[in-house]
Amino acid sequence: MKRFSYKNAKTISDAVSLMSTGNAEFLAGGTDILNLLKAEAYDKPPELLVNIKNIPGLDTISENPGGLEIGALTRISAIASSEVIKAKYPVLAKAAGSVASPAIREMGTIAGNLCQEVQCWYFRRSFLTGNTFDCLRKGGHQCYAVTGDNRYHAILGAERCYAVCPSDIAVALTALNASIITSKRTVKIDDFFKVMGNVLDDDEMVTGIFVPGQGSGTRQAYIKFALRPAIDFAIVSTAAVITTTDGKVSGARIVIGAVAPQPYRAGGAEEILKGKAIDEPVAEEAAAAAVRDARPLSNNRYKVQIAKTLVKRAVLSCNSSSL
Numbered sequence: 442m443k444r445f446s447y448k449n450a451k452t453i454s455d456a457v458s459l460m461s462t463g464n465a466e467f468l469a470g471g472t473d474i475l476n477l478l479k480a481e482a483y484d485k486p487p488e489l490l491v492n493i494k495n496i497p498g499l500d501t502i503s504e505n506p507g508g509l510e511i512g513a514l515t516r517i518s519a520i521a522s523s524e525v526i527k528a529k530y531p532v533l534a535k536a537a538g539s540v541a542s543p544a545i546r547e548m549g550t551i552a553g554n555l556c557q558e559v560q561c562w563y564f565r566r567s568f569l570t571g572n573t574f575d576c577l578r579k580g581g582h583q584c585y586a587v588t589g590d591n592r593y594h595a596i597l598g599a600e601r602c603y604a605v606c607p608s609d610i611a612v613a614l615t616a617l618n619a620s621i622i623t624s625k626r627t628v629k630i631d632d633f634f635k636v637m638g639n640v641l642d643d644d645e646m647v648t649g650i651f652v653p654g655q656g657s658g659t660r661q662a663y664i665k666f667a668l669r670p671a672i673d674f675a676i677v678s679t680a681a682v683i684t685t686t687d688g689k690v691s692g693a694r695i696v697i698g699a700v701a702p703q704p705y706r707a708g709g710a711e712e713i714l715k716g717k718a719i720d721e722p723v724a725e726e727a728a729a730a731a732v733r734d735a736r737p738l739s740n741n742r743y744k745v746q747i748a749k750t751l752v753k754r755a756v757l758s759c760n761s762s763s764l
C-alpha cells in the first residue's frame with residue numbers, strides 16, 4: 442500500500458478544512474476505500490485520509506414530523522434493524538439488510554455506501570497485477586467494458602463509462618425521494634449521482650440523509666437478484682414505492698439498481714401505473730416500459746429480462762388489495 446497521512450477529525454468543520462489541504466479522502470467504515478488503497482487501484486492515491494468516524498452525533502436515526510433524518514455515520518446494520526425504518530420505510534430496511542455480509546454492514550456507513558466506488562473490474566484492476574487499464578475514470582480515453590467483458594455493466598442510461606452504481610441503499614433512497622444533506626447544501630437524490638460518481642466537491646462531506654414521510658396508502662418493495670445473496674453486489678435490483686388512492690395508483694417511484702451509472706428511475710413504468718389499479722397485465726406493461734430504453738452491451742442482454750421481471754414482481758407486491 443502507498444504511504445498516506447491519517448488525521449482524526451473531531452467536528453464537521455474540522456473534517457472539511459482538513460480535506461482542503463490537498464489530495465485527501467474521507468474515511469468512514471473503511472470497507473471500500475481501504476480495499477482500493479490495498480489494491481493500489483487509484484491512479485492518484487490520496488495522500489491523506491481524514492477519519493470522520495469519531496465525529497459525534499452523526500450516527501443517529503431520528504423521526505420528525507416531515508420524515509426521517511439519518512446521520513451520515515449510521516451503520517448499515519443499524520438501518521436494517523431499526524424498528525421505525527422497518528415499520529415505515531421497509532424498502533430501505535430491506536435494501537440495507539441485503540448489503541454485503543453482517544460484518545461489512547456492521548462496519549459500513551450509510552454515506553460510505555452512497556459514495557463507494559464502482560465495482561468495474563477494469564477500474565479496480567490492481568496496479569499490483571502489472572496490468573492496469575487507464576480507463577475514463579482514471580483520466581484515460583476509453584471505457585474498456587464497451588469491447589471487453591461487460592457482463593455486469595450498464596444496460597441503461599450510460600454514456601462513455603459503463604460501470605454501474607453498486608449501492609443497494611441508493612436504489613431504495615431514490616424510490617423514497619430522499620435528499621442528501623452535506624456540509625454545504627441539500628441535494629435531491631435524483632440529482633446526486635453522475636455518470637462518473639456524484640456531485641460532491643472534494644471538500645464536501647455528507648452529514649445526513651432526509652427521507653420524507655410516506656402516506657398511509659403507500660406500499661414499498663425492494664427485490665435484489667445477486668449470484669450469492671449472502672454477500673454479493675446486485676446483478677439487478679428494484680425498489681418500488683407506490684401510493685394508491687381509492688384502489689388506483691396516485692403516485693409511483695420505480696427504480697432499478699445495478700443497470701446504470703446512477704439508480705435508474707423507470708419513468709416509463711411510473712407513467713403506465715398512474716391512475717390504474719394494479720393487476721398482472723398492468724404490472725407486465727409497466728415492466729416492459731421500464732426497460733424500453735435498454736441498450737445492452739455484448740455480454741449483458743440477460744440483465745434486461747431480470748430487470749423486467751423484478752419490476753413486475755415489485756409492482757405486484759405493492760398491490761394493496763393483495764396485502
Ligand SMILES: Cc1cc2nc3c(=O)[nH]c(=O)nc-3n(C[C@H](O)[C@H](O)[C@H](O)COP(=O)(O)OP(=O)(O)OC[C@H]3O[C@@H](n4cnc5c(N)ncnc54)[C@H](O)[C@@H]3O)c2cc1C
Binds near residue numbers: 556608
Ligand atoms: C465483499 C463486499 C461485498 C459488498 N456487497 C455490497 C452489496 O451487496 N451492496 C452494496 O450496496 N454494497 C456492497 N459493498 C460495499 C459496501 O457496502 C461499502 O464498502 C460500504 O457501504 C462503504 O461504507 P464505509 O463507511 O465503509 O465507506 P468507506 O470505505 O470509509 O468510504 C467509501 C467512500 O465514501 C467516501 N465517504 C465516506 N463517508 C463519506 C461522507 N460522510 N461524506 C463524503 N464522502 C464519504 C470515502 O471518502 C470513500 O471515497 C460490499 C463491499 C464488500 C467489501
